């Protein structure tokens with residue numbers, strides 16, 4: 001089935017134990033800050049019902065019933081490309097795939113490794129995964145992927161940890177009905193809005209650690225599960241949040257530390273239990289899928305950063321400057337490179353585990369992820385640079401709406417004629433929020449912008465010295481009068497015996 005956002009919201013108030021800023025949250029839908037992430041997760045149920053996106057998000061199961069495409073396993077390059085299109089559409093919309101990305105990627109990894117384990121061990125994981133997947137499709141549930149363990153001392157394997165044995169999620173008991181799990185997963189995105197948590201290992205395991213080789217799914221409200229929400233970035237909401245924190249107010253850190261305090265999981269929801277040789281495959285398969293999502297998530301972010309830089313250049317009247325255009329060209333190049341590498345990863349997929357479920361090309365998808373991760377700070381630096389120091393000191397929404405001071409802000413913080421001051425202020429708030437650091441912007445613009453330093457550097461550099469160095473090296477006259485290079489001895493001062501000119505292959509030096 002395809003649920004509506006309203007139907008989804010009803011299921012989220014399910015008695016889950018969730019905490020925010022030291023207080024128990026009564027209902028995530030009505031909590032002042034947490035509700036904003038729930039509004040974003042609800043977008044996952046808006047897009048499949050939207051006439052412009054239905055064809056992308058909705059497919060049919062074997063009964064002919066409509067289901068969410070992201071709850072199916074990719075079987076071809078076309079499926080991966082469609083998955084990518086869904087992710088990009090959702091991220092550009094500002095929500096639409098957040099409780100269908102980590103979870104879908106985990107589900108696909110379950111499917112890949114179930115085939116592998118059944119083939120090698122004769123287990124029946126494929127059937128279990130299929131049944132679970134079918135249940136998700138029929139009920140149209142919101143899912144997240146819980147992979148990262150808290151890990152304790154990183155130099156030690158799970159069973160070698162000193163203080164306790166629960167730094168990695170593990171099985172502590174089992175009977176004919178199911179298993180009992182203990183441990184914690186950390187940084188798990190969009191947990192407050194997820195119906196189901198899909199858990200799998202984050203590392204390889206040896207036989208000594210087989211109780212940690214564990215994959216399963218559980219409802220987020222199962223007894224023994226405690227969700228500890230990350231502190232919100234901003235504690236404003238409503239229109240004030242929209243203006244002052246246009247991105248982060250709708251994407252309040254949605255991450256949770258998930259405690260599994262002896263949680264019971266029935267066997268039909270267990271997809272790995274002790275098969276330590278396959279933890280690696282599970283973690284790697286998830287990583288490949290999830291980097292495809294990461295690449296799509298970044299397209300949305302990088303487009304915003306690049307677009308904001310271009311608009312700020314226009315608003316400030318510097319869009320024709322050479323150094324600004326070079327920076328904008330570089331930002332556009334990084335944005336498109338990330339997108340194209342992600343697309344290439346879908347066009348040339350991998351099926352190395354002998355499975356019929358395909359994975360994004362590992363080289364291409366890792367190159368995409370590395371490109372955005374290693375260039376993101378430079379992207380932010382350029383936006384901060386082009387925006388000017390106001391990206392740090394821009395007035396707030398409360399200043400703007402105060403009629404006593406608004407005329408002054410309107411007059412003095414306008415820039416290029418024809419651009420409403422409010423647009424400029426909103427874009428500056430976006431730059432501040434998205435690159436999210438007063439101190440970074442202060443570092444760039446305090447004491448003068450980087451272009452000002454470049455001007456000084458250009459005009460103050462000792463070009464005579466550098467040019468004399470190059471002339472001397474290239475045997476081009478002009479360096480002889482330079483006070484440093486002109487005084488240095490030349491190599492020709494070393495008198496050598498005459499060259500033996502009987503070497504026929506070596507041409508004589510032109511005289």
Ligand SMILES: Cc1cc2nc3c(=O)[nH]c(=O)nc-3n(C[C@H](O)[C@H](O)[C@H](O)COP(=O)(O)OP(=O)(O)OC[C@H]3O[C@@H](n4cnc5c(N)ncnc54)[C@H](O)[C@@H]3O)c2cc1C
Nearest residue numbers: 102145146147148149150151154155186187188189190255
């Ligand atoms: C905002 C956010 C959202 C996230 N969402 C999710 C999610 O939805 N689901 C999920 O499962 N995870 C999620 N993650 C987790 C993410 O995958 C991890 O943060 C990442 O894998 C790094 O792990 P860590 O935070 O434990 O850092 P650490 O592992 O402590 O890494 C810190 C540094 O130590 C190095 N290091 C660690 N161990 C070793 C070692 N043995 N040998 C050599 N170097 C080592 C690392 O390379 C790194 O340089 C999220 C993280 C963030 C920040």
